[in-house]
Amino acid sequence: MPRVSFEHITKTYGTLTVLDDLNLAIDDGDFLVLLGPSGCGKTTLLNLLAGLLDVTDGRIMIGDRDVTDLDPKDRGLAMVFQSYALYPTKTVHGNLKFGLSASKLPREEIEKRIAWAAKLLQIEPLLNRKPGQLSGGQRQRVAIGRALVKNVGVFLFDEPLSNLDAKLRTEMRLEIKKLHDQLKSTVVYVTHDQIEAMTMATKIAVMNGGVIQQFGTPDEIYERPSNLFVAGFIGSPAMNLRKAKLSVAAGKIEAVFTSGVRLDVSDYPFAHPPLDGAEVIAGLRPEHFTLAATGPVAATFDVPVQYAERTGPDASAYFRFEDDLLALRVEPDAAARLNPGQSMAVSYIKGKANLFDARTGQRM
Amino acid sequence: MTHLSIAQKALGAEVAVRSAPYFPRKKKAITGRSIAVIVFLSICALFFCVPLYVVITTSFKTMEQIREGAMFALPNVWTLEAWDHAWNSACSGTRCEGLKVGFWNSVYILIPSLILSIGLSIITGYALALWNVKWAGPFLFVLFICAFVPFQIIMFPLISMTAAMKVYGSIWGVAIIHAILAMPVLTLIFRNYYKDIPQEIMSAAVMDSGSFWKIFFEIILPMSGNILIVVLILQITSIWNDYLIGVTFGGLGGQPMTVNLANLITISTGTVRYNDNMAAALLTAIPPLVIYFFVGKLFVQGITAGAIKG
Structure with missing residues (x-):
């Protein structure tokens, strides 16, 4: 369960600078929420960590490893996407199994992990269904399951609850929190929903315009906002x-x-x-x-x-x-x-x- | 008693509903415009149906009846003689082995052409649409331009290239040329289809596996059913109906059915055997027709599949 750190990260698209000299480090087992309005660079930061985008300058460390130039599959991460991104032609079982396709594990180990994840997320009866035959909440569970089977130390979530209805969102929020407590993994979670951030995070990084406005525990962020942006952004009705x-x-x-x-x-x-x-x-x-x-x-x-x-x-x-x-x-x-x-x-x-x-x- | 009253009430209600005012739809009168459309469509249909009728009936007639000259008459004696002759023993040049030689040549050309052209273009389209390829934009532009280059312009260079590869004048020569000429259009078709696959699915696959081929065979290819059917039909019909490539690159041994048919019809001595010619033409046209009948429905589904995401 490694610590994750971003060191002097810069990301530019042509002449557009999205992130400029950004530093952020979280400890082993932390639940970091990157919180901010649309276009603040939080998803970019997550994609840089996942390896789906290349950093322009700087270094990303996971544990003691410099992963800046590694391929996504070699970084030891698992990611849950906003649209779930399940493979439509594969069954739930096939989806979970494909998550392990880079790991070259023996067949028994693969089956063991799938069974474990399915039990943990209560999706055992769904294993032979295709994603099209599942409800939104079930798809979300399968997407989390596909991340779980990899048995990695760091989980990335990209606004995973924003496609769910309000009731389901509350349920899944609790469930992700429970999973984190159980697995003690490090989580980086992107959202624009401050309630998700306040309830789930151990650390929140409030971002705006590619800059981290404040980094601290939910209580610190709420009780002692470090500037006007954070003060106005957190809380409803607003301060x-x-x-x-x-x-x-x-x-x-x-x-x-x-x-x-x-x-x-x-x-x-x-x-x-x-x-x-x-x-x-x-x-x-x-x-x-x-x-x-x-x-x-x-x-x-x-x-x-x-x-x-x-x-x-x-x-x-x-x-x-x-x-x-x-x-x-x-x-x-x-x-x-x-x-x-x-x-x-x-x-x-x-x-x-x-x-x-x-x-x-x-x-x- | 209460039951009765309920029934009565129900009856009353029904009556009330019946007597409620309703608005009958006016029957639309046939207008002059729709008559014109119907006439036009009928003429169009006849334009295709009359020759087809003549071709089909003639192919079942005997030469004696054809000589009488009644083109629209039904056969006096229905006979498969002409079909048998066209298939087995009609003369094309000096060889009198019928159309079956050309048929099998066409089949032998079709299969490797299909595999080569679809295989190459599906991989290129997949790479261009879903992976970060350097110069992908300019490459696509060049492909787009290539799709509009007429075959005749590059025919001579292609002949010397295939001659250098030692495939000129064989079935393989024809197959390779078909594959190359179909590449630009098919690649664009596949690329556009794959562009509609959500980016997050690719991201997930890259994080899960990262292998170009594994993602292609396990995730992308199973999602390509619709577009594969479209491309398959396009390719089968265009390869089967091709004449120019076959006659240019096939030499004497690798001539497809269309070339065979042309040779068979253009004879310089003796009488024209109309019934044989008609039967031979029908035989050549049957394979694409069969394809249309069996997968035509899927074809339409495939064409519209990209239009609405679902």
């Missing part, structure tokens, strides 16, 4: 980002919004001592607001309700604040009682604010 000015007085640091509302950030762990009057952007998570001011409060907003929406167990309410909407997570019961147009006092919990430098967009 509320508002311009403010710092006011540093004796023993009290506050972020003052243009409307004059003051946010107490005295306990904020500044990386550098804050300057009075510095332009900042305050990031406020929707779930850190309360309608009932209990406990320590950093700021109180007196704002009119715009509308509320319920998403099952949760509800979001939107308030008008400084010509824009402020998203809040509220209890469904409370959401039902909100009247559009009515002004309310909502409080922000102390110690939960995020501050970003307005000029650089970096976390303060």
Whole structure:
């Protein structure tokens, strides 16, 4: 179960640079999720690791081996594709078997591994069917099975759940997570779905424009986003980002919004001592607001309700604040009682604010 | 009682449905335009059917009846004499062994030509479509140009090339020329068909096996059924019906059935044996017809297979 590292990776197509001097390393047994919007270079990075694309410059290491110039089949990887990419003319058994065709294993060993993978994924009754006779979820299992039989240390997943319906996606998510816990393999998983990333990953690399914006555990990424892109990308509804000015007085640091509302950030762990009057952007998570001011409060907003929406167990309410909407997570019961147009006092919990430098967009 | 009332209700409902207004479709009157179309199509059909009728009936007639001159009459005596004569003992030049010589020559030309032409072009098409081939674009362009070069232009160089290879004037010479001339078009056909195979299947195969030949035989070839049938029919008919290549490269020993037929019909002495000629022409035309009858349905499926992904 090796570690995987990308060292100074550059990838260009003609004059177009997709990745520029990218470095990333994950440990043995990590579940790395490459997360980002479409076109951020995450699939390119995965294909470089798989060997389906050639790097322009740099080095890819798997364990102690430099695999940069190896053929895909010699890299000791298995990959699951978005469209499953099952061989349509082969049965499920044939698909799994072809996955081992480069390995030159004896026949008994091949059969043993197929039986093992089929049992693990509960696809034993399907072994003699063709992919066309399977449902989406079953095809997904077969695709994972074809990767499993190879018995390799590193698994690559390229948005494997995006073709499934919502319910199946949740099930398969759990199942892939379970498999990872069971096999202790290293996984590199590409997705644009932040819920998949948050639930499955041990490490997330948030990418945008070919650059890794932040690399860390899901908690780090969510609680302490390192810049405005990560702050805005992770979380739904998205973090509320508002311009403010710092006011540093004796023993009290506050972020003052243009409307004059003051946010107490005295306990904020500044990386550098804050300057009075510095332009900042305050990031406020929707779930850190309360309608009932209990406990320590950093700021109180007196704002009119715009509308509320319920998403099952949760509800979001939107308030008008400084010509824009402020998203809040509220209890469904409370959401039902909100009247559009009515002004309310909502409080922000102390110690939960995020501050970003307005000029650089970096976390303060 | 309740049952009855239900039945009555049902009846009432039915009546209600029946009496609901409905809109009968007007029967379309036959317009002048459709009459014109029908007449035109009938003339077209006759254009093909009348000669075919004459050919078929004449081939079953005796020479005595043909001399009477009633071209459209049915045979007085149905006889297979002409067919037998055409097949076994009609004279082509100085040899009087009938069409069967040409038939077997055609078969011997057809089989290696098919294997060579399809084998070469399917591999080239597969490589061009699914593997990273250097200069694939320019190569395809050259192939495309080659597909439009008339055979007559390159005939003399090909003759000296086959002579140098010591296959000129034999069945093998004809087969090799057929394979080479079919290459551009067939390669383009296969290449376009394989371009529709999802890239991820190829990626998966490359990661699973990585072997050019193994991927071809285990994954790609089984997916090529439709296009193989199309190409097979195209090739069988064009090779079987070819005259020019056969007469140029076949020499005396390797002449296909079409050349044999032509020689058999153009005689300079004696009377023209129309019944033999008709039978010989029909014999030559039968093999492609049989192919069409048996795999014509698959042919249509194959042609439209690439149109809609499924």
